[in-house]
């Protein structure tokens with residue numbers, strides 16, 4: 504994973520009221536990140552700064568490539584858009600100075616991707632909330648986009664629209680984009696999100712990071728901890744227990760791709776393997792948090 508954007512020590516106040524203080528984190532390519540926190544904790548403020556609609560009082564937002572393109576999807580959709588999606592997107596593209604041919608081609612691509620081809624001539628005013636939201640995401644993706652910022656994209660969506668939205672997010676990520684969104688619905692988090700950032704006491708802490716690569720839980724018994732020195736860098740040791748026989752029982756998580764090599768080395772150190780199974784990351788880790 505490559506870092507595409509870094510938030511470095513950002514501070515922000517409104518009327519001398521401290522909202523964010525020394526906020527730092529990074530966004531990697533092809534990741535969905537959820538930003539959570541209480542009402543009024545500063546989520547929208549942070550999204551606006553990353554989208555360059557607002558400046559921090561201090562600190563910086565560093566883009567790791569100069570051409571990094573951030574698309575912003577607002578929380579509310581204008582309620583009375585008299586255009587069809589085709590007309591609206593064309594209009595938005597023209598405002599941004601896109602070439603006509605390229606714009607029309609992109610609109611076709613997006614209508615296909617968001618399954619709105621049949622409705623391309625229906626006025627947006629007649630759309631459901633979920634469909635309006637699709638159009639808002641499409642406008643943010645008109646130009647080549649690396650990072651999509653979405654403020655409360657699930658608010659007001661019914662269960663079916665939420666489910667459709669999950670599929671849209673997965674489709675957007677499969678095109679190589681990263682997504683930073685604010686949300687309250689843990690159901691969505693559980694299914695899709697790679698990383699969760701929490702705003703608490705004016706700062707941001709990372710409460711979960713999911714490595715999508717498969718891992719194994721491995722439990723083994725070994726005579727001495729010093730025999731593990733060479734293996735420790737490739738292990739996430741979760742528990743060590745001294746047994747009555749003077750040996751240690753170790754519970755660890757290891758990358759699945761390294762399992763065979765680790766097992767071989769453990770057997771060479773006369774370790775006894777007690778358990779090995781695949782870890783189903785997302786559900787397992789989330790259940791302990793939400």
Ligand SMILES: Nc1ncnc2c1ncn2[C@@H]1O[C@H](COP(=O)(O)OP(=O)(O)OP(=O)(O)O)[C@@H](O)[C@H]1O
Pocket residue numbers: 517518522540541542543544545546547548549
């Ligand atoms: N332009 C502004 N001027 C003064 N205060 C503001 C301004 N914008 C936001 N605030 C205040 O800053 C705090 C953070 O607001 P923000 O909208 O970023 O929070 P949030 O976490 O997105 O909230 P919510 O979950 O309710 O949408 C709130 O107390 C809000 O009232």
